[in-house]
Amino acid sequence: MKVALFVPCFINVLYPKVGIATLELLEKLGCEVVVPPDQTCCGQPMATAGCHDDAAAAEALFVDNFAGFEAIIGPSASCVQHIRKHLFAIAQTDAVKHVRAHTFELVEFVHDILAVRDFPWARLDKLIGLHNSCSALRSLDQAATSELPEQRVSKARTLLEGVAGIRFAEPKRPDECCGFGGVFSVFEEAVSVRMGQDKVADHAQAGAELIVSADTSCLMHQQGCAQRQGRSIGFAHIAQVLNGDLS
Amino acid sequence: MSRVDHAGHAREFLRDEAHRQFHDQRLWELREKRDAQSRAVPEWERLREAASAIKTHTLSQLADYLEQFEAAARANGVTVHWARDGTEHNAIVHRLLAAAGVDTLVKSKSMLMEECELRPFLEARGITVMETDLGERIQQLDKQPPSHVVVPAVHKLRGDVSEVFHHTLGTEAGCEDVPTLARAQREHTRPFYARAQAGMTGANFLVAETGAVVVCTNEGNADLSANVPPLHIVSAGIEKLIPRQADLGLFVRLLSRSALGSPITQYTSHFRAPREGGAMHIVLVDNGRSTRLKQDRFWSSLKCIRCGACMNTCPVYRRSGGLSYGAVYPGPIGAVIDPTFNLHRYSQLPYASTLNGSCTQVCPVKINLHEQIYAWRQVIAEADELPPARRRLMRVLGRTLGDPARFRAAVRIGGALRRRLPRLLLYLPLNTWGRGRELPPMPKETFQEWYRRERGRDKP
Structure with missing residues (x-):
């Protein structure tokens, strides 16, 4: 299967290892992966600030880069939900509609479309805290939330169970937001940091040695809070775990 | 009026560890009780669907239902008044009170009366107004507005209440015994029921076919306010309508389960006609509601039944306190409603959210709050209405991210600065991110650089 890899701007610049792990994982799973070189950002940072005019150029560029592909895979639920649900700063041409309908978050692509469950090359003997981002939970419906009575298994957890040795910590508020929230993290700095500290503390009291998420933005924020507090807990993107980087 | 600085107020709120912790935990417990209650009702999600549909239907034919309600209420012997806004509402209420020679009024909890700023209006005209809901009374004694639509004093610790009561009701300094404090308040308040010549209540629901006003409380104070004095005045927003008595059960099942995680409020009181020898008036208030009804993206906020579930679940509300919103309605529903009253003043409130979507999932009438x-x-x-510095930041960001060449140049410059600047300069106060967090790592090469190096066209 030929797929295009969407590496969100901050992953490209700050977390290249997450991009590499995603690329290698997709290749291990039999995909032919193309990386459009001129990609930058999906437009979300400006759009969540309300500035759709300022998001238009990035959104148009995104569509130019990816319109020629049948599957566009990004390791970030937050960016993917922006493409799918909020890419409306630009005219809704056929190309735009195509891109919005064919962009997938890594976990849902591996879980739903490739339907892979085993990652025999990976092993992780750790108690991990799984952080499902709010975009993954309440926008992309990748897991049941505590608000709704519906029972549904987390797609991320199902995939991680295919890695030998992994055990799961059970935090008290598993789906409470960690407080990143894009512009929220700086517009509402004090509340954002407090939420991040609370999130990390909840995982720590549950015994988690490593917080794993499909959203690097949440991890970046939580890691920043944890480091400032001098906590020793680790952080990893789910692609790094599934690719066996931490084995 | 200047912008409400929610972020600044929140920072203040977070400085006090005891209050922050209690507030977050207390409201989270309400959320958990609500979860348990909703799971005990197998048809919970269908109830939400139905409640949303009934409200949507009613709002789509609001004028007709309002006229039906007015006719039914009149037939019951109730006088119905129409108020375009808070000013008209207050004038109507004052006229009724003045005509009856009222100098003392008891009232139960009503967010609409807060919205109209009725209490200061009447007090300035020599009328004593007694709040009879315990939480509201605490807030009145402390000269603060309610911080939550259902639990108005939830931001206060027991010690805070003790201090307020000591200074205002003369309870013993440092007394934190709840029954003692409650008794002191009750002894102080009760005589007012007998003394007052008028009582006011809000309304949780107005039933169009019967003209009934339904009020849900846990303290029974609305019943005393309505039934002891000879004159009962109801203030109700025009969005409170439901078509039929038969629709009521659905909303009653949802309301308290969502609000407090209890199956039903202690009292669900139906007021339909004046008591013998008494008078009953209903003031139907618009105050911006019909304008809101015309707004494509925001009209459905009028479905709100003021349960407060969105506040209880909101991680930002729990960590900033209701007063930080500087508005009648705090939390997610406030962020949606308040800007309709004054866009400039409340322009920061929609940014007091991470857009996590939990509010939308607990809303009993399925308002898409986070959207x-x-x-x-x-x-x-x-x-x-964005502060100029933020607007400029977004312009620059948009231009950089919208152009691959500019993006690469910015990454090079940013990377060099990040690697060379000493920590002291990196964490200047200008760096909002770095106040309470470390900056992310700065790797030697970007993913795209790695990809070109490792997988470039010349490579096999």
């Missing part, structure tokens, strides 16, 4: 919060940000930016 409306998102949409308000667009309205605010387009109305030029």
